[in-house]
Amino acid sequence: MAAANPAQLLLGELTCVVCLDYFKDPVSLDCGHHFCQACITRCWEELSADFPCPECRETFSRRNLKPNRQLRNIVEASRKLTLESAKEPEVGTVCEKHNEDLKVFCQEDQTPICVVCHLSRDHRDHTVVPIEEAAEDYKERIRSHLESLKKEREAILSFKLSGEDKSHELLKQLETEKQKIVAEFQQLCQFLEEQERLLLAQLEELNKEIEKMGAEYVARLSEELSSFSSLISKMEEKCQQPASEFLQDIKGTLSRCEREKFQNSGAFSSELKWRLWESSQRNTSLETIVKKFKDSLSSRQRLDKANVTLDPNTAHPRLILSADRRSVRRGVTRQDLPDNPERFCRGLEPQQRSSMSCVLGCEGFTSGRHYWEVEAEVGRGFCDVGVARESVSRKGRISLSPERGVWAVRCWADQYWARTSPGQSIPFPPSRAPRRIRVYLDYERGQVAFFDAGTGDPIVTFPPASFAGERIRPFFWLSAGVRLL
DSSP states (O other): OOOOOHHHHHHHHTBOTTTOSBOSSEEEOTTSOEEEHHHHHHHHTTOSSOEEOTTTOOEESSOOOEEOHHHHHHHHHHHHHHHHHHHSOOTTOBOTTTOOBOOEEETTTTEEEOHHHHHSTTTTTSOEEEHHHHHHHHHHHHHHHHHHHHHHHHHHHHHHHHHHHHHHHHHHHHHHHHHHHHHHHHHHHHHHHHHHHHHHHHHHHHHHHHHHHHHHHHHHHHHHHHHHHHHHHHHHHHHTSOHHHHTTTHHHHHHHHHHOOOOOOOHHHHHHHHHHHHHHHHHHHHHHHHHHHHHHHHHHHOOEEOOOOBOTTTOOTTEEEOTTSSEEEEOSSOOOOOOOTTSSOOOSOGGGTTSOOEEEBSOOBSSSEEEEEEEEEOTTSEEEEEEEETTOOOSSOOOOSGGGTEEEEEEETTEEEEOSSSOEEEEOOTTTOOSEEEEEEETTTTEEEEEETTTOOEEEEOOOOOOTTOOEEEEEEESSEEEEO
């Protein structure tokens, strides 16, 4: 393998990786890489924190650009050497056939030729121009291509940085979720260990009490057994006596027999059963806690795609729903529909006709994690897509914000707005603006997020909210059309 050209190696060291040209006002980052001051400033112009190096992607908490005067001097010296070498006679400026200078350019053959070649039979009828003029014309054409290529390169670099930033953000979210899961399992393990120690200690205490109560019970039974054995012996001896002697004090004898009854105390058995039941109840409570935790984990791991349909009882009179209730568009005229309490709109008075063209999904959610996808037809207008509380106002104009019970994004042309106070604009390049939106709802965590359904890229995630057990329903406000996928 041939060794690298030293001139090319030098050029590589003096070239900015962003603009691929000689360094201009070079600056150094803490990671040791160098860039043109204008290039690195352009890369960071929209960032307020976490400034990445375009070459190694190391992130810095603040802008720290160190002017590199030594590198600037080396670049200037290299430029002078390049200019001087350019003044030297170039190889290939003489016609190999006639040994004459190449002074004209043949337009048909697209090649420099000498005057003798121009007069020859091969080029006599061809159009030629002075070589300097041809070079200038082609330089202009190359320059125009260079401008286009540089713009494409900047666009690619922008997409590259954006993709890396999104990847970095998703990895941070994943790490946060990982740490949360580890912490929850550690808490559960600690709780189970504490419960194990507590229950085992209680069982050991119960074991000692059972042994003590058992010994006392056996001792009491032994006394009873001895008393009854003594009485039985006396009664047997009494029965062996002659009649006259036997009948002596017969009333007292009968009284002793009737009074001597076995006093069976169930206290030990009852107390034992109660203590065992109490212990089993503690164990059952622990099993319930573990089951709830397992159910919670299972619910968090399960992500259900909701089969959303539109609720005609909530649709504004200008909205026209399809037969399968999977798509809706805004009509020109107002339909004659009943003004029921669920419907968005009220009355025919001019001041009340300003209510927004909204409709809710039939489905409502009070638990779990769900998502559904929507295709927005925004060529003729806009659409707002999201979720709303069951209690959202249906009459007159509504304020679309989480404070008013609506979490939504507006899709219009090549931009998205998070419907907050104030709204957050999220521009997309026209060729990349998503038309398919994925709406994500995690009820337990109070999270509502939106994604590009085609690429999976996040659009916006709202801060966590508390739904407080209220039913949450899909929400749409539009001046164009929407189709559920």
